[in-house]
Amino acid sequence: MSEIRFDGQVAIVTGAGGGLGRAHALALAARGAKVVVNDLGRAEAVVAEIRAAGGEAMASTASVSDRAAVAAMVAAVMDRWGRIDILINNAGILRDKSFAKTPPEAFEAVIDVHLRGAWTCSQAVWEIMRDQGYGRILMTTSSSGLYGNFGQANYSAAKLAQVGLMNTLAIEGEKHGIRVNALAPAATTQMTEALLPPGTAELLAPEKVSPGALFLVSGDAPTKTILTAGAGVFALARIEETPGIALGPEASPEDVAQAWNSLTAQAIDTPVRAAWAQTAKFIAMAGGGSAS
Template sequence: MSDPIRFDTRVAIVTGAGGGLGRAHALALAARGAKVVVNDVGNAQSVVDEIRAAGGEAMASAASVSDADAVQDMVARIIAQWGRIDILINNAGILRDKSFAKTPTDFFEAVIDVHLRGAWVCTQAVWEIMRAQGYGRVLMTTSSSGLYGNFGQANYSSAKLALVGLMNTLAIEGEKSGIRVNALAPAAMTQMTEALLPAGAADALGPEKVSPAALFLVSEGAPTKTILTAGAGVIAVARIEETPGLALGDAPDVDDVAAAWDALQAQPIHNPVRAAWEQTQKFVDMAKAKG
């Protein structure tokens, strides 16, 4: 059996860690030796107190994740105290649920601001530090709503799938610097989600049952560019894949697409595309072969 995963030399930031999933992640990291920055606009200190009471090291931060200046101040404090930042878990989030037709623009902007802008701001604030270290682990918190859709959550699902796009590019850009970037789609009963989940789900969907997946994705042996879904002690990998494709000739029209549709639908799933350039190269190669 391999040695247990530890974080004894690591410094981790967990955003939105005053309760729910973030708190569970922070406690789990601290229990395995990490120094943890508990970021939350409302309840950070109580989680810091929990960590310290258990013998761990922690720092509280009330910085809003979408406030670039406040986040930079938080990062400066961490470097001054601990000298490095190894792990960032972008967990902070809010809900403003309504059907698409009834969603006001400010509901859309608020959700995008916390989930997408917040992850962008926090990741950019630590990126050069991780590059200089030659080591970093960044975790985006996506959602099944973003991956698959969910009624009444057009704003939320837009932000959550955007985080997958951010992960995909940062995983490519960070690879040569030892930075691995992944995404977690959790299923958990928290204050934010309790109204959306079925009655009686609380015991099965405790946030602490998601944290092992989060810790794996920020561990030394983590993969990169991976979407892991987790909940109720169950894990799965979600992938964006495409079929091998069909070459329609040099001047295809809409009738050619319609004629090929059934055959295209019947194709097996192809290997995941590693980057946008690979898909473009595939199309060019197939067109040349047909011509």
Template structure:
């Protein structure tokens, strides 16, 4: 059965081009009414114009869909709240939020100005927080919500020259982990998408990437699943060039170590501590403490 979004209202940030545009077009094509948000600024976040968002709305409407443009900066909570209010006023609901807006200000940490670090974190992390906060109560009242944070392999695994971007992207995973727990009772499912695609954000890497394989539309099928009726929750889905994988944050079985020579024992047994056989994916943060207490009790009782 075809995946449909009839009757649903979606907000997609950073939807004036690249991945966001593909997400918005695909949601509209499958029946959703879409708020196309885009500040219309440069890749580093400077400037701004509603033109990009309006162009995507025109595409959606030309294809028979419903959409509205919005040029709010995701860093401005009042503007974000007004965007959500406008969607509620026009359509009476917000079911889906795709936190896709982002900027790049790449430099090595040694050369990076703190303002560039703060700004990138503000857009990616606080931008997602602002948008999520603005829709959260509406979704709780409706007992339905689908939220996607756009993370990145740069956050999950690191990337040279992207300490600010990587920190922000990994922070979104932490946000997803907790919100998925808090939203579960109201059927608010929260996931992360880690895309690999050729967009304006990656244009400097063009010569090193097989661009014909990395079109943004190759990522969007994963996004559609993450916001569907049957979506998972607490999933980190990696997607690019038609490949789809899941990333996990795991905990090894580790070892119990105590005593005056504990530092030396940690060093000596670090391979055992690092052994990934039998590793687990904890259900929540408290699981780490329970694993450690179990080791301690076993050691004392043994």
């Protein structure tokens, strides 16, 4: 297999002043990408690292949820390099508390950075990628969003919302050469170090996640895929659906209860491509037409 390279490509990595973002930025630069290091406080230090290693980089201190600041960042990148090929939505914060004790401002802050930030940055580069006929966008989801985690209701909601955003952008971007994926990392970062078991910091170094990130933004990347990664281990997470049981248009709650064991015993069916495909399946199973 040929080496994955990013020569001539321009990548924006948000939250790249440390942790996962820094690791992604350094790895992209090492493989030829020109990198925009976006971070509120430590962007210049990472830019200096990239330049010291012979790479090209520029710093941005734009807040990812500030539409005007993100637009200015994108304009500056286009003025300097004339294209944007890759966006890694990595910026994030934690405001952990149990659901009952989470104040509204802690919910809003997390949603603002993780979800609104991913939306704003993705929308800012979308037309550029569409006009180029090429683009790669990577969301950063989390096992907390996929499976839940005590004390992280706000974070979990924001992270799973990024999967929903990925799903639709992958569909809308397909004919324009834009592929959109999500990475669910397990890594020691400033955000997570207090949550991880002692002695695992080196094993869960952010650099061990970056190979998955780089593959998901490469030319041969899949689309609409969730890759989980940590400690050099990689796995796929999927949203899947069983074939289903047709109980009839007049089905009662008791009918659903009676069929429950049969439903839970079913093997997973093929993944549902989009919302309309599920509707078509239901219509076909109910005898109202074809799902094709």
